[in-house]
Amino acid sequence: MDLAFFAAEWLGKPLWMWLAFVGIVIALLTFDLGVLHKENRPIEVRESLVLSALYIGLGLAFGGWVWWYLGPEPGMNYLTGFVVEKTLALDNVFVIALIFSFFAVPAQYQHRVLFWGILGVIVLRAIMIGLGATLVAQFGWVLYIFAAFLILTGIKMLVIGDKPPQIADNPLIGFLRRRFNVTEEHDGERFFVRRPSPETGKLTWFMTPLFMALILIEIADLIFAVDSVPAIFAITTDPFIVYTSNIFAILGLRALYFALAAVIERFRYLKPALAVVLIFIGSKIFVADLLGWEKFPPALSLGVTFAILAAGVIWSLVKTRAPASSALAGEGTDAR
Known part of the structure; x- marks a missing residue:
């Protein structure tokens, strides 16, 4: 095949960059489902934290490559987008936990729902970002x-x-x-099962609560995407930076869920911090116009975004920690 084909531009970047990114995503998904979680078993918190650190490290490493290859401004835009999208993805964990609780999804089957949910998210975000990029290019x-x-x-x-x-x-x-025909109970990791129809007695397909949970998770992401896609376009209009930062932020969500679900109450002040970040990101476009800037400085945008979110996390951990007196009382009880 002619090498010029890979050098041809698609959405502002050489095709080989897009293909390389897609290859990385496919490799990570294959490794996750085919190697790490071949057997149905609950993901332990320690394993979840290790995998989450791996995904965050890969996302930051890709951002480092963007900084080195495309320049400081695209690099800072990628990192800002990655931080914002990762935080929005964390907010999504709260809703996913409610969905799993409502459908009583066993822990050993949750990773299967999350895997297919994230696969759907990757496709859905590609469509929405493509539409957003077209709209921004045609109508500034x-x-x-x-x-x-x-x-x-x-x-x-x-x-x-x-x-x-x-x-x-x-x-x-x-x-x-x-x-639709829906079973009242789970049937292992199956999304669909064949059972006798209540009306005719003939074998027919039923969807399980596991599949209903998957549908609601996809709908929840569609709702979250309505916030996240405008947020990343307010940071940069480069489709490559927009999509790669989005997907790298989402890829680790499946692993991170199992750690966060156990300590979800410790981050109760993260949502107000995220709200302030969204207000800041929306406002900086108007501020740049008022000050006569061509664009809001990416370094300042990254610094403010990180500071607000870090303050939300630290404040959450401080306000939700167990009082020292309670901890001592617990130790005394254990000693007795």
């Missing part, structure tokens, strides 16, 4: 709509607070139960 004023939407979303998050979604009242669950 769309960025201002994205920015205003982010500001309103951040304000809404601050006002509503930590009100959890009501899974039981979700109309999609009622629709699926009315329109």
Whole structure:
């Protein structure tokens, strides 16, 4: 094959860069499902933390390569996008935990749902980012709509607070139960099973609660993508930076879920911090125009974003730690 084919530009970058990135993603997914989790078993917290560190390290290493090969500005934009998208992905963990709890998904089958959920996310984000890039390229004023939407979303998050979604009242669950055959119990790791129809007695296909959980997780990501896609386009309009930072942030979500689900209450102030970040990212487009800047400085954007999120994490850990008196009381009880 002619090497010129790989050097041809697609969405502003040589085709070989896109193919290399896709190859990395396929290799990671294959390694995750085919090597690490061939058997159905719960993922321990320690294993989850190790895998999460690996995925975060790979995402940062890719950002280092972007910085080295494309320059400091694309590198800082990638890192800012990666940090914001990773935090938005963490927020998604809260909803995933509620979905798994509602459908009583056994721990050993949760990783299967998350794997196929993330695979769907990769495709879904590619479509949404492609549409967003086309809109921004054709109509520059769309960025201002994205920015205003982010500001309103951040304000809404601050006002509503930590009100959890009501899974039981979700109309999609009622629709699926009315329109399709659904089993009341799980059948191992299967998404579909064949059972006698209640009406005819003939064997027919039923979807299991595991598949319903997968559908709700995909819908939840679609809702989260409405926030995350405008957020990354408010940072940079380069489709390569937008998509790669998005996907690297999402890839480690499956591993990170099992660690965060155990300590989810320790990060109760992360959501307000994320709301402030969304307001900041939306506002900086208007601030740059008011100050006559061509664009908001990427280094300043990265520094402010990281500082706000770090403050949210530290404040959460400080406010939710066990009081010293309680810890001492516990030690005394153990001693007796």
